[in-house]
Amino acid sequence: MIRLQDIRRAAGCLAALAALAASPSARADDWPARPVTILVNGGPGSLPDLFARPLAERLHRALGQPVVVENKPGAGGMLAMQQLKSAPADGHTLALVTNAHLVWNPYIFPALTYDPVRDLQPVSPLAIIPMALTVNDKMPARSLDQLLALAREKPGKLNYASSGNGSPPHVLFEMLREQAGVDIMHVPFKTGTGALNSVLAGDTEMYFAGTALVEPMVKDGRLRALAISEAVPDAAFGKAPTLAERNFHGFEGAVWLGIAARAGTPDAIVQRLNAEIGRAQQDGALKQMYASHGSLPYHLAAAAFAQRVSAERDASGPVLRKLGIKPD
Structure with missing residues (x-):
């Protein structure tokens, strides 16, 4: 005779198996199963948008699903990061990020609505943006030493x-x-x-x-x-x-763009995304686009990218705390 507790135990096992079957990791081989969205902290025509759209086109061809760019400007990237944080960890929602989103923001925004360590998964860098310290032509300084x-x-x-x-x-x-x-x-x-x-x-x-x-x-x-x-x-x-x-250090590659997913995204999806982004970066037209925006192509394996992000947090955190920079 079947006891009530046995029925409940069996029902619990079936529920667990159903949840496992529906989990992102179980569906990794079928990814993407629907359109992929790249969230961009910037309006149409902004620098992040100019990087996201050509990448989306190439990922669409590689993945066989539409890859849509959704512009979410404002609040130092918090609107885009909050949306990514709220999305399922299944690789169908991504975000174009900079070191501001993954490294600096926790030390600048006192009420940050996301935790880059807990909520976001670095997938791949895209490019480094070289920076120039410039002065107007009325300044008498002709060199950095003279300016200082x-x-x-x-x-x-x-x-x-x-x-x-x-x-x-x-x-x-x-x-x-x-x-x-x-x-x-x-x-x-x-x-x-x-x-x-x-x-x-x-x-x-x-x-x-x-x-x-x-x-x-x-x-x-x-x-x-x-x-x-x-x-x-x-x-x-x-x-x-x-x-x-x-003799000023910590500025090499200091501004970069990359792609992040929701934390908990299956590793198989992260690895495929990283590989497809790496292949897209070899496209001649994409390289020309990078050059036209004054950027340098930059690719790392997903684990190496995550390690870089973590190292930057360790290095810049104490400095940013000391500086006490606050948002507008």
């Missing part, structure tokens, strides 16, 4: 523009200022264009920006490049030393 000497002579009198509190130009300049031991005033703007225009007009004096953004102004002499984060194959920056050559 001027800042020491006039503490608190010089200023620099950024695209907002907590943005890469802000964080990187503060890290440079801390290493150099100088007092230079921060003037935040809402956009990179606003910051750039202020320096060109002479309203602010310097800007730490992506080389692609400032390259035309460096070429025509309206801006002067005093240092770059890493060597770039562009004649406009040929005379600018790297920051490492001037």
Whole structure:
């Protein structure tokens, strides 16, 4: 005679087996089973969007499912990261991320709505964005050493523009200022264009920006490049030393773009995504697109990418805590 507890035990086992069969890991071989979404912290035409759309096209061809770019600008990337955090861990929702999202934000936003360690899974880097420290043509400094000497002579009198509190130009300049031991005033703007225009007009004096953004102004002499984060194959920056050559460290590859999934995404899916992204980066047209945006292609295995992210958190966390950078 079958007892009630035996029925309940059997029902529990069947429920567990059903849950296992429905789990993402059990469906890894069938992934993707429906369209894949890439969340982008930026509007159409923004730099992250310009990277996401060509990648989406190539992943669509490789995966046999539509890959849709969904723009979620605002709140320092928290809107996009919150949506990814809330998505199933099945590889059908991804996000284009930067080191701000995976490394810096916990030290900048006091009410962060996601935990990059607990909620996000690094999948693959895409590109490094070289940065240039530029000054307007009215500044007397002709080199980084001269600029820092001027800042020491006039503490608190010089200023620099950024695209907002907590943005890469802000964080990187503060890290440079801390290493150099100088007092230079921060003037935040809402956009990179606003910051750039202020320096060109002479309203602010310097800007730490992506080389692609400032390259035309460096070429025509309206801006002067005093240092770059890493060597770039562009004649406009040929005379600018790297920051490492001037004994400032931690800026090499300091701004990067990558792809992240929801934490808990099956490893088989993460590995396939990483491999398909690596193959897409070998496409000649994609390489040309990277070059047109002043970026350097960058690929690592998923585990190596996760290790880099973790190492950056360990290295930059104490510095960011000390700086006390707060969002707008």
